[in-house]
Amino acid sequence: MMRRLTGSQQSTSPSFSTGFKKPRTRRHFLLLLGSGLAALTSAAIALSSSQKSSSQPTSESQQSEFLALSVLVTARPNPHPLTSSRIYKALSTQHPQFQESVSALMQLVRTQQLTNVDALMNVLNKKAALTQLKTVLHDIISAWYLGEVQDKVIAFESALMFDPVRNVVGVPSYCWAPPGYWAMQPTKA
Amino acid sequence: MAHDSADVVIVGSGIAGALIADQLAQSGISVLVLEAGPRLARWRIVENYRNTPNKNNFMAPYPSAPYAPHPEPENNYFVLKGNTPYDAQYIRAVGGTTWQWAAVAWRLLPNDFEMRSRYDIGRDWPLSYNELEPYYYQAEVQLGVSGPNDGTDLGSPRKQPYPMQQLPLSWNDQRFSKVVSEHGYQVVSEPVARNSQVYDNRPNCCGNNNCTPICPIGAMYSGIVHIEKAERTGARVLPNAVVYKIEVGNHNHINAVHYKKPDGTSQRITGKYFVLAANGIEIPKLMLISNSETHPNGVGNNSNQVGRNLMDHPGTSVSFLANEELWPGRGPIEMSAIINMRDGAFRSDYAAKKLYLSNRGQVSFAAKMALHMGLVGKKLDQEIRYRSAHTVQLHSLHEMLPNPENRIVPSSQRDVLGIPQPEITYSVRNYVKNSAKKTRAVFAELAAMFGGTEVSFNDQFTSNHHIMGTTIMGTDPRNSVVDAHCRSHDHDNLFIASSSVMPSGGTVGCTLTIAALALRIADTLRAEL
Numbered sequence: 001m002m003r004r005l006t007g008s009q010q011s012t013s014p015s016f017s018t019g020f021k022k023p024r025t026r027r028h029f030l031l032l033l034g035s036g037l038a039a040l041t042s043a044a045i046a047l048s049s050s051q052k053s054s055s056q057p058t059s060e061s062q063q064s065e066f067l068a069l070s071v072l073v074t075a076r077p078n079p080h081p082l083t084s085s086r087i088y089k090a091l092s093t094q095h096p097q098f099q100e101s102v103s104a105l106m107q108l109v110r111t112q113q114l115t116n117v118d119a120l121m122n123v124l125n126k127k128a129a130l131t132q133l134k135t136v137l138h139d140i141i142s143a144w145y146l147g148e149v150q151d152k153v154i155a156f157e158s159a160l161m162f163d164p165v166r167n168v169v170g171v172p173s174y175c176w177a178p179p180g181y182w183a184m185q186p187t188k189a
Numbered sequence: 190m191a192h193d194s195a196d197v198v199i200v201g202s203g204i205a206g207a208l209i210a211d212q213l214a215q216s217g218i219s220v221l222v223l224e225a226g227p228r229l230a231r232w233r234i235v236e237n238y239r240n241t242p243n244k245n246n247f248m249a250p251y252p253s254a255p256y257a258p259h260p261e262p263e264n265n266y267f268v269l270k271g272n273t274p275y276d277a278q279y280i281r282a283v284g285g286t287t288w289q290w291a292a293v294a295w296r297l298l299p300n301d302f303e304m305r306s307r308y309d310i311g312r313d314w315p316l317s318y319n320e321l322e323p324y325y326y327q328a329e330v331q332l333g334v335s336g337p338n339d340g341t342d343l344g345s346p347r348k349q350p351y352p353m354q355q356l357p358l359s360w361n362d363q364r365f366s367k368v369v370s371e372h373g374y375q376v377v378s379e380p381v382a383r384n385s386q387v388y389d390n391r392p393n394c395c396g397n398n399n400c401t402p403i404c405p406i407g408a409m410y411s412g413i414v415h416i417e418k419a420e421r422t423g424a425r426v427l428p429n430a431v432v433y434k435i436e437v438g439n440h441n442h443i444n445a446v447h448y449k450k451p452d453g454t455s456q457r458i459t460g461k462y463f464v465l466a467a468n469g470i471e472i473p474k475l476m477l478i479s480n481s482e483t484h485p486n487g488v489g490n491n492s493n494q495v496g497r498n499l500m501d502h503p504g505t506s507v508s509f510l511a512n513e514e515l516w517p518g519r520g521p522i523e524m525s526a527i528i529n530m531r532d533g534a535f536r537s538d539y540a541a542k543k544l545y546l547s548n549r550g551q552v553s554f555a556a557k558m559a560l561h562m563g564l565v566g567k568k569l570d571q572e573i574r575y576r577s578a579h580t581v582q583l584h585s586l587h588e589m590l591p592n593p594e595n596r597i598v599p600s601s602q603r604d605v606l607g608i609p610q611p612e613i614t615y616s617v618r619n620y621v622k623n624s625a626k627k628t629r630a631v632f633a634e635l636a637a638m639f640g641g642t643e644v645s646f647n648d649q650f651t652s653n654h655h656i657m658g659t660t661i662m663g664t665d666p667r668n669s670v671v672d673a674h675c676r677s678h679d680h681d682n683l684f685i686a687s688s689s690v691m692p693s694g695g696t697v698g699c700t701l702t703i704a705a706l707a708l709r710i711a712d713t714l715r716a717e718l
Contacts, residue, residue, distance in 0.1 A: 073565065073566075075566060075567070116566060117565045117566040118565065118566045118567075118568075121565055121566075137565075138560070138563070138565075141560070141565055141569070142560050145556050145560060145569070145573075146553070146556060146557070146560070148242050151242040151243070152242060153239075153240050153241065153242050156239050156240075157239075161552055161553065161555075161556035161573055162552055163570070164570040164571070164573045164574040164577075165552055165573065165574055165577045165578075168516055168519070168577075168578070169398070169516060169518035169519055169550050169552060169577065170396070170397070170398065170518075170519075170550075172244075172397065172398050172399040172518075172550055173235055173238060173239060173397050173398075173399040173403070173405050174397065175395040175396065175397050175405070175406070177395075177396065178395070179393050179394060179395045179396065180357050181396060181519065181520075182357065182358075182359040182360070182396050182519035182520030183357035183358065183359065183360070183363075183520075184360065185360050186360055186514065186516045186519065186578075
């Protein structure tokens with residue numbers, strides 16, 4: 001008889017309890033814990049400042065900068081480091097100057113003390129010269145929300161597009177409530 | 190040797206072949222099922238789905254094997270002709286196409302069996318609804334169908350209640366039903382092969398909202414259920430066995446079938462009876478490529494009807510944003526249908542139809558729209574939530590007439606085993622087109638009931654993957670391929686278990702009818718063996 005598998009028994013693409021990187025700095029640690037968006041934003045800025053000061057940026061520091069940018073533009077305190085590095089890698093193949101773009105975006109965030117993605121977009125909208133950065137920013141947001149980059153699946157169950165609706169609909173193929181849940185009127189929130 | 194022969198050799202391991210194999214094995218009859226494709230594991234299909242980038246491609250979790258190809262978007266397995274692209278899909282693998290379907294399990298209407306007598310159009314079946322009715326019930330028991338036992342009249346008379354009570358409707362379905370019924374349409378909860386309780390050692394539905402392409406837990410019926418039962422009872426199932434030739438002997442008796450393995454080597458299997466259960470494209474293809482000196486038009490084709498009369502349920506759709514939160518995506522993907530256009534005198538002039546509400550989640554669609562609008566931050570989240578809650582999608586299934594010009598023949602293009610691919614000529618004509626214009630007006634009316642905005646019609650006819658008519662049933666051997674018991678007119682030991690025998694398609698999916706006919710074939714074979 002075929003073993004009956006529930007959604008929760010499936011082994012998904014790497015789960016969130018694995019692949020957690022040991023934080024390098026205290027600020028990095030705060031960033032990954034997520035103790036409030038304002039704290040995170042300043043953490044993001046502080047983190048990227050510390051990046052700026054190192055003379056030879058390592059791949060790990062590039063990832064940290066991208067993670068910091070992702071925290072800001074997705075307004076999520078805990079983007080998973082593994083998902084982040086996968087998105088980073090995928091977008092790097094799509095955009096030749098990706099690291100430079102990420103750095104440029106974080107530079108804007110630092111110098112203009114931007115605290116959210118709307119503020120960043122306003123800045124980008126003001127100058128035609130920043131159109132390329134705007135495209136990169138959209139692609140970063142799209143990657144996090146859809147969980148895909150150029151027909152490559154990076155995340156599904158954790159894709160951010162499901163966050164705004166997680167208290168109402170589940171992610172397809174993942175059973176998230178007792179049978180019959182669907183008969184109740186969905187709660188407004 | 191055990192492998193070379195069986196009393197009953199079945200070509201194809203989908204729902205039809207599986208049911209017959211199980212029935213005959215229970216009676217101690219030796220059965221060998223030859224399946225062109227591989228065995229599948231449910232967990233693997235689920236993982237494939239989760240890792241598929243374009244999740245609207247329901248065939249992506251079922252990669253086509255090069256030695257047993259099936260149609261995928263853009264793999265050009267079908268060679269297409271005619272004015273309507275024929276985009277039907279099926280799965281060549283153990284268990285067949287019902288690994289992924291919406292599990293909607295309707296009976297045909299009594300009048301569907303009498304199109305010519307009643308409406309002077311199309312063909313009559315050579316048997317009546319009443320003759321098939323006991324088998325419809327047996328099929329509902331075998332599959333595990335939940336349906337309304339509250340007196341709702343679905344139009345098809347029944348003697349026993351549904352094996353299971355119907356599943357609860359989602360909020361989306363409840364609101365749709367209430368609003369639309371108030372405007373005079375008849376909305377019902379569809380009978381489905383989906384467990385509303387633990388049934389047949391399978392769990393009840395828990396609302397993964399993923400019926401197509403795959404139910405993660407097997408609450409939805411798939412042909413694999415009866416394959417596994419059949420194997421436990423002693424039937425043999427041989428995957429990766431691509432039957433490419435039916436061998437005819439003396440007195441038009443079928444002697445054997447020949448199959449190829451993926452490495453191209455060939456084997457011959459003999460038997461007393463042969464059942465073709467490989468869907469409405471592959472069955473006629475096999476019969477036509479089995480031509481020989483004695484049978485230049487192919488096996489079982491004295492009527493010249495094999496491959497002809499291809500019918501589907503051409504579908505159109507509409508989507509819009511409703512003026513209230515409906516929240517599709519909670520529970521099964523399809524539960525409600527509008528059924529008051531399934532029958533009537535108008536069928537002399539234009540096609541009958543069934544409309545249904547999609548309950549598939551809209552989050553991915555909403556997110557893509559919202560991102561395309563250039564939104565970020567809170568506005569992006571709010572737009573995703575709004576569209577996920579307000580999007581409505583409605584679909585239609587139109588009946589089609591059997592037209593001999595709509596047909597499948599073997600193509601000159603061949604797959605890696607050298608077996609011809611299907612060439613399909615398919616045109617949707619005015620009987621459907623005129624009806625579809627009326628359908629569009631109904632869609633507009635339904636959208637207006639919900640204050641619909643961003644109303645978007647898709648008028649392009651898509652297949653509903655109900656492949657019918659290509660080995661048509663009839664009383665006259667001059668214009669039909671099989672008789673009322675699905676036995677070939679030309680070969681006394683050849684049966685066809687498939688929707689390909691259906692002389693009319695009605696307005697609902699053909700799976701339950703396939704199952705009923707298969708169970709009837711099993712009874713016929715049992716009586717003769």
